[in-house]
Amino acid sequence: MTNSQFSNLKYQLSNRRLQVTALAVLVGVVVLFVPIPLTRRLTASWGLAAPQERHLRIEASRYQYTPSVISVNPGDKVTIDLTTTDVVHGLYVDDYGVSTTADPGQTSRLTFVADKAGTFALRCFAPCGPLHPFMVGKLNVGPNWLLWRAMGVAGIAAFAGFWMIRK
Amino acid sequence: MMRQETARQETRRYELTQVPWLKRLLVSRWPLFLARAVTLAGFVLTIVAGLIGSPVGSHNFAIIFVWIAWWTFLKLIALPFGGRAWCSICPIPMMGEWIQQGALVEPGGKGLGLGRQWPKRLRNVWLPTLGFGVIGLFSAVTLTQPRVTGWVLLGFILLAAVLSLVFERRAFCRHVCPIGGFIGLYSRIAPVEVRVRDRAVCASHTDKTCVIGNEHGYGCPWQASPVSLTQNTNCGLCMECLRSCSRDNIAVNVRPFGADLARRAGRSLDQAYFGFMMLGSVVIYSAVMLGAWGNLKTAAYNVGTPGWFVYSAVLLAFTLGVLPGLFLLAVWAGRALAGSKASLKKAFIAQSHAIIPLGLMAWVAFTISFSFAKFSYVWSVLSDPFGWGWNLFGTAQLPWTPYLSTITPPLQVLALLGGLVWTSIWVRRIAQEELPEKSATRQSLPVMLFCLVFTIGMLWLLVG
């Protein structure tokens, strides 16, 4: 291979690497940030229902919530009946900032509208023992888009890597 | 050797010590001493609070300041940006070092100590690796019980002191401390370094005061001969060599992130294994502490119960067996794909160092959700460090509130994805050390797959 051919090839290669990288980054950004419209028709066609009223029972114990994961649709009016089996526990919903406390034997009611989509932690804020800081549950409002987008981008990064390598 | 020289010159560096006031600041002993005195006093306060303060973790200075304030500072600031910077002001070895040196500031005191050489067999990070694993077995109890934190910290400082009296220099820091183990490992990516300015100058004289010390400075307490120092792993940023160098040939540089990953010196199996201990631990801690499974937490907490034995077995097997085993498989598959004849062990060790960014970013992501949600306890604990009803600064009644909960998941995603991309780049670069480009990329594929699976797992645990 002559010198000029070699340098041409090198130029082409690096250009291609640049192209693939740029494409990957662009697609990644799109996947991560483009807002997905949650119109009723769209959500209905994806199997998500229209907003409804939901009544859930959560039982708190040391140190978890049962059920530990609750899923609702965006826009649902959620009512949670919190009971506890052993000591006083609390329930705080991240980002929504709503909370309640329940004593054993007494049911505590928490109502809010799930207008923010995403995944939120349910935390106990009434000290209930040594592992209290780690007592956590999960609220899914709509599908966990951040997780899927992140996995999508990870996949794209991997694919871009493979594509660059493939020759 | 020649290749390394040119490689080093190619990396952009900015020398901090060429700025006169910065150099004076770094060389002066007082800023460092004051910082150390403060951290030692804080450490003593922490131990006292842990031992006699309220048993409620969220109202005890020991728990909040060690596992939330200091841990966050270490993982998010000191380590990624300063490498071993924390080690330069860490209080644990200070008592022992001061007794060993016989002086708090300038050298010249009459020290105490046997000054024995550290056993050759243990001149590695196997002890810290196992130490970190053992910490993991008791982490649920340590992080939540002030008494346990108090005793553990007291044990550490006494151990460091005893080791300083028996062995030479900072044997504890280099070969025993589990925290030091991972700080050293991850400091390879830090943008700060202490290096010799010009090797020719070192070659021109024989009195290596940077190693043996003189009236201006001690010989390197970390036994990391500055002459041949090419990476951050064992440099504690204590600046002694700056003071003792008779030719003013040592500089503190700022450089791009990840520079030391290319250095082949210092790559070893024990370091590689520590990398897996960290990688595996972050997965287990994320599942046990941040997951919604109560039975995992109680199993990890109730030491001595069958559940705890299962948890311990799983933790040790995963970090020391499963994860390195899977990685070995990936490296082996890569070698087979690339048709490489190089030693499997060498390839394993080399590639294990490529996943350092992955581990660091995973710990950053874990720390973000672990600490932001609980950081508000810091203010109330400052006013009432013992949980005795004090209100020193008026903040004792500040209610708990999680911080930045909206932005936490996206931040974690960025950290994890960033780590994946960063590591993938280095996997390929390190493979290229031995193989031509095409084969190197083939070798990298299974390892990148390993990193991808790890990232997806961490994403699911933290963000899912």
Added chain:
Amino acid sequence: MATRGLKQEWLARLILALLLVAAIATPLAVQWIQTHDSARNTNATTIELRARMAENGGWSSDAISATVGQTLHLRLTSDDVIHSFAVGQTDWPVLDIKPGEVVTTDLVFDRPGRYTFFCTRWCGANHWRMRGVIEVTDPKSDTTRVPTAEPPLFQKLGFDIDAMPVLDPQAKRSLGKLTSLPSAERGAALHVELPAELRQRDWLRTHTPAEAFSLLRNNDAYGDLLDAQIWDVVAFAWRNATSDATIARGAQLFTRDCVACHGEQGRGDGPAGRDLPGLQKMMPDAKRGPADFTNLRRLAGLSDAHLQGKLLRGGMGTGMPEFGSLYTADEQWALIAFVRGFAMYDTNR
């Protein structure tokens, strides 16, 4: 070492020593100042009381002595979960004790006696064991004897509160045919005039609803009422003897102290009651667990005095704590008035 170096060295040692001493001595000093500052009153004694779950030791001190008129300055804190501090048979407000925080209060007793202090935030299966005694003596009085309380009603009447109630066959039959629980509200709507006995509180307290039923059933004036309606009138009679305010107070006490075992609907299905033996301890074929207050077949055979006896004395291995030392007489009757409602008032259900 050069002189300048020596000076620097000693300065450094001084700074270090000061910082270390500060780290160790400051907490102790501040603590000393705080505890002695808050008890300026020479008549006051500072007592630190740590609340812990019974499994972790309960109250750090379960016996406190005081004299009449002496100020007890209490520093209360919790070492594990949320507790609270209440003193039985007094008007002291209940204080919540949050873990890691200190709550202070001053207690002054003007009458000698044995006062029980207890926790009112359910803190585990052994929550009811969290009790202690403050023994208040009068230094001026000659006698060291603590005045005894008046014997409860069931003792005065002399019946055995552990015996299973036996219902009159007529009442029993009618209960078997009831399709729903009686309602005091329905009984009120019938606008019947109650016989004299059913308007006397003392009669109502010492007789069972079944006896009231028989009284009405065997009275021709109520002949055209159905059995179910007679039960509604019985329910009304009980409801009529008490007031909304009393029932509200009873509801408060029930929620605070009983709901964890007896359940929110009084069915005996509370989370803390599930493992208790209940009456099974004394009678093997009885139902396990706390009493079901909606079971009229049982409740109809128990008089208020009987219920009061159970409340006061508890125990006998059933898992029911004694509340005699905790409740004033008014509180006891209020609670019983409320508890009747599970079987007899619509508003309870």
